[in-house]
Amino acid sequence: MSNLPARLPSTEAIEQEWARRRLPRFLAYESAGNWKTARHLELLCTKLEAVERGDIRRLMIFMPPRHGKSEVTSKKFPAWYLGRNPDKEVIISSYSADLAYDFSRISRDTLAEWGPKLWEVDVAEGNEGVKAWGIEGTRGGLKAAGVGGPLTGRGAHVAIIDDPIKNWEEAQSKVIRDKVFEWYRSVLRTRLAPGGAVVLVLTRWHEDDLAGRLLKMAESGEGEEWEVISLPAIAEENDALGREVDQPLWPERFPPEEYAQMKKAVGSHIWVALYQQRPSPADGSILKRGWWKFYKAPPARFEEVVQSWDCTFKDSDSSDYVVGQVWGKVGADKYLLDQVRARMSFPETLNAIRSLTAKWPAARAKLVEDKANGPAIIATLSREIPGIIAVNPDGGKVVRASAVSPDIEAGNVFLPDPTTAPWVHDFIEECAAFPNGAHDDQVDAMSQALNRLSGKRKVAAHGVVVGKSAAAEIQW
Structure with missing residues (x-):
């Protein structure tokens, strides 16, 4: 008997085994190493593998x-899935x-x-058309159709819908959105x-696209539950990849300056929908796009000028912005x-308020919401800067916005001309x-x-809040 160790598997055999499994x-493997992975694509692969195992049955993936x-x-996963499950059926549509x-x-x-080499599976002879093809010796295979087209003669263990709406124009048509939804539901x-x-x-093209309708049905309890992975171009809070806020999705291919140019080219409304996966109503919900008026030069004199601050520091649990506005x-x-x-730390927020105060001395009242990080601002600046007013709003955000609508x-209500103040686009969005x-x-x-300037306020007795220095408290 030989004492020699058994031959170790070759590198090729190892690569093939990994290709079968993952x-x-x-x-x-099938691209000879040319496929360039990325974190978001690795996550997508992980979710599709869970679909193959049967762990996920309803999956939505939103991507730019x-x-x-x-x-x-749509191109590679069906081949891998059928290689591993030659008796199963796949439907793919777009x-x-x-x-x-x-x-x-x-x-x-x-x-x-690659089927014969990796899984001893091959496409059935005489059944190689692109509309439908089968697996040799089994009942498995793939059926392809456009959204709205027939799917008779085939079932699906996995049904893939890749971009059911073609473009922005179709997305704005309720007739087309209705047809897509009815095709999904009845076909x-x-x-x-x-x-x-x-x-x-x-x-995402529209808040009422197929994904939007299915999610709305799920929220109401009338539809099926979905696992949703949303991957915006620029990371926001609670990112699926664990990115820091503002990090790009695929910097190797789309560096930040590329995204910035794209946003400028398509406009904020389309950018937020297609690239951030947050479509909003064409005319807005509570605050309609068509309501805004614009000015090229402000009036020479104002009856009242105020600052208004919404403060959340970047070193807190939230990563919202600090916003300071001047209104006349x-x-x-x-x-x-x-x-x-901007996203600011506590010292940066203090300096921003100081800077805006120096720039706009006529803005005597500085409104700071007395919640979240507001009390720290009020306590620090009320002895340094006159007119710091603690605002304790009644009702929720929707109530307050509805009051000024x-x-x-x-x-x-007038905004600066967007040609001279490009940030107005994001404000409107x-x-x-x-x-x-x-x-x-x-x-x-x-x-x-706006609630302050419209006189919708009630000042506490003597205009002083006990325990908050000389800051006056206003309750909307």
Whole structure:
């Protein structure tokens, strides 16, 4: 008997075994190492592997355009899935039949090349069309169709919907959105095998798109529960990848300056929807886009000028912005004159208030909400800067914003011309998305100022708050 150790598996054999087991390793193997991974694509692969195992049955993935979602989900995953499960059926669909057929062709060719080597699985002879193809010796295979098209003759253990809406114009059409939803409900969903999975991967175009409707039904208890992974281009709070706020999604391919140029090119409204995955109503919800008025030059004199501050420090648990605004009033009209908005530490916030006070000496009243980090600001600056007023608002954010919306609707609220103040675009987008947007600090500072300038306030006795130095307290 030989005492020699058994031969170790070759590097090629090891790579093949990893490719059989793990989707990202398959992507690297079948591309001869040319596939470039990224954190968001690794997460996508992890979720698709959970779908293959049966651990996830309803999955939504939201991603910006050109970030690899289709390459992984619609082109390669079906081949890997059918290699591992040759007796299963897959349906793949997109906004057009031609695009779905392209996905099908790439999946078919990938499995035809690597299936025999990795899983001893091959595409059935004489059944290699892009509309539908099968697995040799089994009932498994893939069916491709455009959203709205027929799916007769095939079931699905996994149904993939990749971008069910083509473009912005179609997304704005309620007729098209209704057709997509009815097709999903009456056609695709009915083809699902018991225990089957649906994967919806898309760029958000509209708050009432297919994902929006399904999530709304889930929230009301009328629909199925979904696992949702939202991957905005620029990280926000509670990021799925654990990114710090403002970190880009794929810096190796889209560095921050590329995103900045894209935002400038498409505009804030489209950017927030397509790249941040937070579509808002076209005209806004409580604060409509069409209500805003603009000025090129402010009035020479104002009856009253105020500062309004919404303070949350970046070293707290929240990562909201600190916002300071300057507002002026002439008659019934109110003008947003200046704004500071950034993530600031406590010292940075103090310096921002000092700086804005020096820049706008006519803004005698400095309104600071007496919640969150406001008390620390009030306590520190009330002996240094005159006119620090602690504001203790009644009601929630929606109530306060609703209270000032009539002034905006009536055309009595003016913003700087966006051509000279580009930040106004983001201000309008936040207002339009309120109360469902990622941030509301600009809205809070605005409603605080407009309520003051509209006289909707009640000052405490003697205008002094006991225990808060000389700061006056105002209750809306």
